[in-house]
Amino acid sequence: MWQLWENRDLPKGPWGLPVLGVFPLLTHYPELTLDRWARKYGPLYSIKLGNQLFVVVSDPGIAKDLMVTKGAVFSDRKDMFIKSQTVFRGRGVTATRYGEMWRKHRRIAFLWLNPKAVDKYTSVLDFEATDMIRALYVDCNNGTTHVNPQTYAGRCSLNNMLTITFGFRTDSVHHPMVKEALRLSREFMNCTGPVSNLVDFVPLLQRLRTPLWNRGERLHRDLVKTYGGLIKGIERKMEDGLTVEECLAKTMIDLREEEELDDEDMAILASAFMIGGVETTASIMQWFTALIPAYPSIQRKAQEELDRVVGRGRLPTLEDEINLPYCHAIIKEVERCHNPFWLGTPHVASEDFVYDRRTIPQGTVVVLNTWTMHHDEKRWEKPMEFNPDRYFDDSLLSSTSSNLPDPYARDNWMFGAGRRICPGMLVAEREIFLAISRMLWAFRMVQILEKSIDLKEYDGKSGRSPVPFEIVLKPRFKGMGMVLERS
Numbered sequence: 001m002w003q004l005w006e007n008r009d010l011p012k013g014p015w016g017l018p019v020l021g022v023f024p025l026l027t028h029y030p031e032l033t034l035d036r037w038a039r040k041y042g043p044l045y046s047i048k049l050g051n052q053l054f055v056v057v058s059d060p061g062i063a064k065d066l067m068v069t070k071g072a073v074f075s076d077r078k079d080m081f082i083k084s085q086t087v088f089r090g091r092g093v094t095a096t097r098y099g100e101m102w103r104k105h106r107r108i109a110f111l112w113l114n115p116k117a118v119d120k121y122t123s124v125l126d127f128e129a130t131d132m133i134r135a136l137y138v139d140c141n142n143g144t145t146h147v148n149p150q151t152y153a154g155r156c157s158l159n160n161m162l163t164i165t166f167g168f169r170t171d172s173v174h175h176p177m178v179k180e181a182l183r184l185s186r187e188f189m190n191c192t193g194p195v196s197n198l199v200d201f202v203p204l205l206q207r208l209r210t211p212l213w214n215r216g217e218r219l220h221r222d223l224v225k226t227y228g229g230l231i232k233g234i235e236r237k238m239e240d241g242l243t244v245e246e247c248l249a250k251t252m253i254d255l256r257e258e259e260e261l262d263d264e265d266m267a268i269l270a271s272a273f274m275i276g277g278v279e280t281t282a283s284i285m286q287w288f289t290a291l292i293p294a295y296p297s298i299q300r301k302a303q304e305e306l307d308r309v310v311g312r313g314r315l316p317t318l319e320d321e322i323n324l325p326y327c328h329a330i331i332k333e334v335e336r337c338h339n340p341f342w343l344g345t346p347h348v349a350s351e352d353f354v355y356d357r358r359t360i361p362q363g364t365v366v367v368l369n370t371w372t373m374h375h376d377e378k379r380w381e382k383p384m385e386f387n388p389d390r391y392f393d394d395s396l397l398s399s400t401s402s403n404l405p406d407p408y409a410r411d412n413w414m415f416g417a418g419r420r421i422c423p424g425m426l427v428a429e430r431e432i433f434l435a436i437s438r439m440l441w442a443f444r445m446v447q448i449l450e451k452s453i454d455l456k457e458y459d460g461k462s463g464r465s466p467v468p469f470e471i472v473l474k475p476r477f478k479g480m481g482m483v484l485e486r487s
């Protein structure tokens with residue numbers, strides 16, 4: 001394979017070491033290294049990790065040309081040793097090779113993620129956002145108890161996905177499912193980064209029973225036990241003629257024969273929802289709560305908007321979103337600054353393709369370098385600054401913005417691109433808007449002087465969420481408890 005690339009007109013890129021390639025340079029904050037190389041080698045460059053050729057795309061126009069316009073060529077996935085072969089066993093949509101199985105599983109996932117379906121369960125997202133605010137309101141003790149909002153955000157996202165996937169929710173952060181589900185998704189993120197496992201790129205290592213391989217196998221078993229177990233429980237209830245809530249698991253059981261789904265298909269597709277739909281949305285809420293205390297004037301401006309548009313007698317709703325351009329802009333700016341997955345889920349070229357006189361051979365992994373795209377000085381003035389004003393006139397939802405004909409006008413690239421673009425965009429956006437607009441409506445969020453918040457360091461190896469922190473939440477007005485009670 002390696003030799004086949006030699007002498008081909010590949011996009012230029014940095015040299016790496018024999019066998020390892022540039023792997024040792026990507027073990028810590030890979031997005032920053034990819035950004036440095038983008039400045040040196042341009043918006044389309046190549047790197048080698050072990051036996052795998054990568055092409056790194058750092059420009060919206062090229063991203064569109066390849067992943068959207070040439071979607072038939074750039075929609076495959078690499079059969080990663082740990083993520084695809086060991087943990088997901090080729091299933092679960094996200095890791096599946098481009099083909100019939102992917103189409104079938106994506107179609108089934110979309111039965112629960114299409115706009116009409118999302119409309120039906122938006123009341124769930126609404127309820128969970130309010131429940132999170134209520135819990136924070138009680139636990140902050142009128143601003144006297146320091147709070148780490150991360151677990152609350154995690155449970156909010158988790159409950160949304162549990163309800164959509166299995167038709168049940170947890171009633172407190174102490175419910176055993178909260179700990180287990182958050183552990184499983186965190187373990188998944190830490191075992192499966194797109195450039196973090198040498199074993200994915202050096203086949204010889206795949207013969208060794210390494211601790212990482214054992215972790216991957218254990219994770220597979222735990223996912224099947226936990227989420228497959230919940231599906232089995234629902235199946236038993238259905239067999240006994242008991243009523244079960246409408247949910248993805250029920251849909252899969254109903255379609256089992258027709259779509260030829262086996263137990264593993266169902267358990268792993270459910271796992272993809274529980275992983276893809278929890279750490280991601282929770283991470284945006286968490287970055288918001290970590291950032292916003294440092295910007296009292298931004299908070300004040302958002303709260304003036306909320307007082308003017310919504311008032312203090314009720315919580316903001318999705319219908320208010322269009323009239324809350326500043327709150328909407330804050331969310332987009334958090335997403336620009338803190339994409340939970342800077343490297344997304346890379347695509348693979350399923351045939352040779354020549355772009356701008358450079359060859360991208362079949363089997364090349366194509367990475368969207370969203371860090372560089374989100375910090376491009378040509379588009380964003382002072383891109384390292386947190387400044388929601390830059391999005392004030394952008395009223396589009398990200399799911400709409402991703403379809404704009406002009407790729408340079410798209411708000412951000414955190415949901416990926418092309419035929420594999422995140423199908424959960426709409427759910428994610430609604431969840432995030434309800435949670436963040438309500439936090440702004442309810443609390444003044446204040447830093448604790450002696451406990452500074454580290455906005456540089458990350459928790460997690462491939463997913464990005466802030467390291468644990470605490471803030472003060474001060475309810476913004478008297479009578480809030482009453483509003484929350486009747487909401």
Ligand code: HEM
Nearest residue numbers: 093094273276277280281344345415416417420422424428
């Ligand atoms: C802030 C929230 C979210 C972010 C940043 C995010 C990001 C992503 C990214 C980058 C991809 C890969 C796209 C590509 O290949 O180009 C993806 C795929 C996927 N996401 Fe999301 N996601 C989020 C929320 C959700 C939610 C709520 C769900 C609901 C279940 C979900 C389900 C999926 C699935 C099933 C795939 C696989 C698609 C495929 O390979 O065909 N995601 N997501």
